[in-house]
Amino acid sequence: MQHLSAYLMELPDLPDAEARALYDRINAEIDDWLSRKGVADPSASETTFVSKTGGQTGRVWQAPFSNEVGDLREVILEEPTTDDHIFRTALRVIRTSLRVVVYLTLAARNVHSIIRPGFVVPRCPQIIHAIRALRSDWHLGDTKLGPVEVTRLTEDADGIALASNILSTRRTMPIVAVSVFDGDEPWDGLSGRIARDLSALATVVTLTEDASWSLTDEIGKRMSCYGGAVRLYWPPLRSGSDARVSGRVWTPERLDNMDWDGDGQERLRNQLRYTVMSAAALGVEPPFEIREIRTYRARMRVRKLEAQGQTAEEALELVHEFDKENDALREENKALQQVIAQMKGGYQPPEDARVGERQDEDEESPDDIGREGPPESGEIRFYKKRYSKPGYDVLIRRGDCGHDNWENSHTADKARKGLKRLEGRDDWQMLNHCASCTGGGVWRVRW
Numbered sequence: 384m385q386h387l388s389a390y391l392m393e394l395p396d397l398p399d400a401e402a403r404a405l406y407d408r409i410n411a412e413i414d415d416w417l418s419r420k421g422v423a424d425p426s427a428s429e430t431t432f433v434s435k436t437g438g439q440t441g442r443v444w445q446a447p448f449s450n451e452v453g454d455l456r457e458v459i460l461e462e463p464t465t466d467d468h469i470f471r472t473a474l475r476v477i478r479t480s481l482r483v484v485v486y487l488t489l490a491a492r493n494v495h496s497i498i499r500p501g502f503v504v505p506r507c508p509q510i511i512h513a514i515r516a517l518r519s520d521w522h523l524g525d526t527k528l529g530p531v532e533v534t535r536l537t538e539d540a541d542g543i544a545l546a547s548n549i550l551s552t553r554r555t556m557p558i559v560a561v562s563v564f565d566g567d568e569p570w571d572g573l574s575g576r577i578a579r580d581l582s583a584l585a586t587v588v589t590l591t592e593d594a595s596w597s598l599t600d601e602i603g604k605r606m607s608c609y610g611g612a613v614r615l616y617w618p619p620l621r622s623g624s625d626a627r628v629s630g631r632v633w634t635p636e637r638l639d640n641m642d643w644d645g646d647g648q649e650r651l652r653n654q655l656r657y658t659v660m661s662a663a664a665l666g667v668e669p670p671f672e673i674r675e676i677r678t679y680r681a682r683m684r685v686r687k688l689e690a691q692g693q694t695a696e697e698a699l700e701l702v703h704e705f706d707k708e709n710d711a712l713r714e715e716n717k718a719l720q721q722v723i724a725q726m727k728g729g730y731q732p733p734e735d736a737r738v739g740e741r742q743d744e745d746e747e748s749p750d751d752i753g754r755e756g757p758p759e760s761g762e763i764r765f766y767k768k769r770y771s772k773p774g775y776d777v778l779i780r781r782g783d784c785g786h787d788n789w790e791n792s793h794t795a796d797k798a799r800k801g802l803k804r805l806e807g808r809d810d811w812q813m814l815n816h817c818a819s820c821t822g823g824g825v826w827r828v829r830w
Contacts (some may be wrong), residue, residue, distance in 0.1 A: 386473070387489040387505045389667035390583050390658035392514065392521040393484040394453045406454055409485065409514055413458060416510040417443065420460065439463035448676050453479035455676045467494045472508055477672045484670045485514055489613065490661070504657045507582050508528040515583055524555035525581070525669075533561075533587045542597030545588060549602060549628055549654050554618045557630075557659055563588045564611030565777050565804075569638050570648040573613075582657050585615075601629075610779055611635040611769060613651065615658065631658065635769050635779050647765065758830040760808060766802065766826040775800035784825045789815035798826060814820060 397405065414425035421432040422443055434441040441462040448455040458474045468491045487510070489504040502772055507756065512531075515521060521528040536545055550556060559581065561574040568574055569591065578587040580782040595609035606628060608614040610742040613633040620627045633641075633651060641647035758764055766778040778801045792798070803809040 384490050384492040385503060386664045387491060387503060389484070389489070389583070390511055390663070391523055391667045391670070392485040392489040392511075392583055393523065393670075394484075394518065394521060396484060399480065402478050402483050406476065408517055409476050409483075410456060412513045412517070413456070413476070413510065417458070417460075419509075420462075423769060427480065434462045450676065452676045453477060455673060461493070464491075468492065468503060469494060470503075470505075472510075474510065475670070475673055477670055477676070479672050479676075484672065485511075486667075486670050486673070487662075487765060505582060505651050505660060506656070507584075511583055512579070521583070525553045526586075528556075528583055531578065531582065531585065534586070536588050537591045539593055540596040542590065542594035542599075543601055545590075545594070546598050546601030548617050549606075550619060553618055557585045557662075558616040559587045559617065559655065560583050560590055560608040560616065561567070561587070562595050562608045562610060562612050562614075563592070564635070564779065565772075567611075567736055567777075569611050569613065569635065573648060573651075574727050576648075576652060577655060580652055581659055584659050584734065598700045606630075608632070613637070613638065613654065617662075636767060636781060639767070639769065659782045699739075704771050757808070758828075759796040760830060762830050764830065765827050766805070766828060768798065768801070768812065768824055768826070769796065775804060778802055778805050780805075784817055784820050786791040786817050786819040786825075788818040790818050790825055790828075792816045802826070802828065 394402075394405070403748055417425040419434055421443070422430060423432065424430055427443070428446060430442070432441050432443065433439075437711075443458065443460050445456065446459040448457075454476075454477070456476045460474075461471045462470045463468055471490040471492070473488045473490070475484075477486070487508065489505045489508070491505075495826060514557040515528065515531060515671065519530060528588045536542060542812075545558075545560070548554060559577055561577070574587055574589045581587065590608060592609070595607065598608035599609060612635060613715050615632075616628055616630045620629070638651065638742060641650045765781050765783050767781045769779050771777070774797065776797045779800070795814070795816065798816075799814065801810065802811070802814075811828050811830050813827075815827045817825040817827065
């Protein structure tokens with residue numbers, strides 16, 4: 384079984400009445416979720432249903448626990464897919480005197496034994512969206528999940544605040560930053576779709592140019608995000624008194640290469656989901672209350688049997704229950720060991736998410752994007768077409784592509800207008816187009 388992702392949402396220090404009311408509301412959302420899946424009786428301890436993802440038979444197991452420690456509802460749903468996988472969603476909801484916790488894991492296994500690369504890129508379960516919508520103050524450790532919507536950063540002060548958040552060693556969730564270029568995101572609606580894909584797993588922000596420049600001033604050019612790039616910031620690792628931030632950047636050039644057939648946005652979203660969810664599968668720990676509530680229940684049953692004089696049948700039932708729980712724990716441990724092996728081996732996004740992500744020799748580094756000073760007389764600069772707008776092309780600065788196949792271009796009116804908009808002048812001496820570069824092309828300009 385491949386462990387795909389894990390979700391943890393916490394609400395500490397709730398008054399008892401408020402916690403119980405929230406627990407009931409979450410259970411109502413779970414019942415509604417199971418009903419929409421096709422489950423006839425959402426309260427049944429074990430039942431089957433006809434899956435809406437292929438018409439095959441799915442199964443549901445669930446068990447409620449309630450004692451002096453707290454309340455626990457476990458729901459395990461297995462659903463066949465059309466590509467010979469069994470998709471497993473395990474949901475636990477906990478209420479104690481200390482907090483309310485929602486813990487969900489996603490896993491998949493093959494229907495048949497087969498030795499071949501198997502990557503599954505899951506999507507955020509609908510039940511996570513529904514439960515998160517019940518409150519705006521869910522947390523993961525010290526990090527507040529905040530609003531579901533994308534946070535729009537437009538001012539210098541916003542960039543400074545983001546830099547402080549990026550460097551904070553108290554942060555427990557990654558940040559995905561989507562920078563705009565000429566007022567637009569790389570693809571229309573991209574940040575909102577990423578925010579939904581990574582709900583409860585990451586904070587998603589957009590950056591205008593003003594916010595990007597102030598962010599650059601605070602954390603440096605190599606770790607900033609600007610000019611239409613997308614960047615993932617992991618929570619920092621503390622080394623002595625320093626916080627080391629790592630992550631991944633998708634430059635405008637890389638995004639353009641991914642979009643060779645018009646599916647670049649989907650490829651980027653797949654890569655982000657796979658990357659963040661794989662990290663969550665390893666980094667999110669099960670709540671300790673699960674074990675406490677189960678253990679207390681088992682102890683009370685043993686004491687009750689001892690007091691009443693246990694029969695062989697009752698003792699055997701208890702042994703079977705413990706054996707079933709141990710099997711489940713062994714399965715979870717096996718899946719986690721697979722995730723650890725993936726992480727140690729430097730896991731890669733699935734093939735279908737990487738198709739078209741061509742690592743051409745004309746790919747730029749993060750330092751190649753953005754604006755610099757005005758061009759000087761005789762200087763040669765290189766530009767890349769990002770995308771087209773009515774009347775002009777949107778261009779970005781880049782480095783030399785390394786090719787030697789330049790053509791004169793006297794009819795590239797939209798490129799000329801885009802170049803004038805970018806540099807604020809049109810007094811270049813020569814404008815050439817690279818005949819070897821693909822994905823919009825590269826321009827060489829002598830000023």
